[in-house]
Amino acid sequence: MGRVLCSRYLKGQMSEAEWEFRRSEPMVNPGPLNLRPHVDPDWYQSGGAGNVSVSIGFNFNQLPATPLGSAAGRLPGDSIPTHFDMLPKSHFFHRCPHFPPRLIRLKGVSIHWRNNKDEELEEAELLTPQEEASAGLVFNHGGATLGNLDKALPWEYRSSYNGHLAGSQQAIAIELLQVCSFLHCRPMELYLGASTFREKLKFYTFWDGHVYDTEIVNRWLAESIETTRVYLCNGATGAKS
Numbered sequence: 001m002g003r004v005l006c007s008r009y010l011k012g013q014m015s016e017a018e019w020e021f022r023r024s025e026p027m028v029n030p031g032p033l034n035l036r037p038h039v040d041p042d043w044y045q046s047g048g049a050g051n052v053s054v055s056i057g058f059n060f061n062q063l064p065a066t067p068l069g070s071a072a073g074r075l076p077g078d079s080i081p082t083h084f085d086m087l088p089k090s091h092f093f094h095r096c097p098h099f100p101p102r103l104i105r106l107k108g109v110s111i112h113w114r115n116n117k118d119e120e121l122e123e124a125e126l127l128t129p130q131e132e133a134s135a136g137l138v139f140n141h142g143g144a145t146l147g148n149l150d151k152a153l154p155w156e157y158r159s160s161y162n163g164h165l166a167g168s169q170q171a172i173a174i175e176l177l178q179v180c181s182f183l184h185c186r187p188m189e190l191y192l193g194a195s196t197f198r199e200k201l202k203f204y205t206f207w208d209g210h211v212y213d214t215e216i217v218n219r220w221l222a223e224s225i226e227t228t229r230v231y232l233c234n235g236a237t238g239a240k241s
Helices: 002-010 016-022 041-045 069-073 089-095 108-115 129-135 214-232
Strands: 027-034 056-063 142-148 156-158 172-175 190-197 200-207
Touching: 002 016, 002 214, 016 129, 089 214, 190 214, 200 214
Parallel strands: 027 142, 142 190
Antiparallel strands: 027 056, 156 172, 190 200
């Protein structure tokens, strides 16, 4: 997200006041916390480990302000620096958060909505980023990874018709080619997800269309993919966007 914001400033799409605010604000990201290994061990060993959406907690992490590196002194009209000029690879791994051992449960908003579901919502006033932050906490974005789904979902399901054949010799009855994720976002949410299936890493994003501009979200997703290539794949370009 830092590169997206920096790019918008250098292209003249962001005011000086907003840029000065953006570059100094910490980044707060929420996401799920896996609690499955800490629940009933019999349930976990009997299949609970494969229930990737069951028994999760929630956590918040605050990172320092957007790393700028050589971009700190650039002005509108200048080009955006490379990934490593803004954030060296060693600093990238140092910045990766260590999730705190805590679980935060937010109930107030959901209870209010449940008890006042017929209440008409007033149209919200359009605020600047500075005004939003002065009124309360604003999340950078949420996100989660489902991890390596190859460990939880078999690719192939073989027929038991030829019962005399060993499992690996039985004909494939069903082959799972791809998996999809769908998320109904909370109001004001911007979500980035990832998972690996059939040895391929996939990113997907969901967002509140009343709050976020689709063009900016697409740019952010593209930057996330490119950043993964740069820092984790040594700049490999074989992945599909």
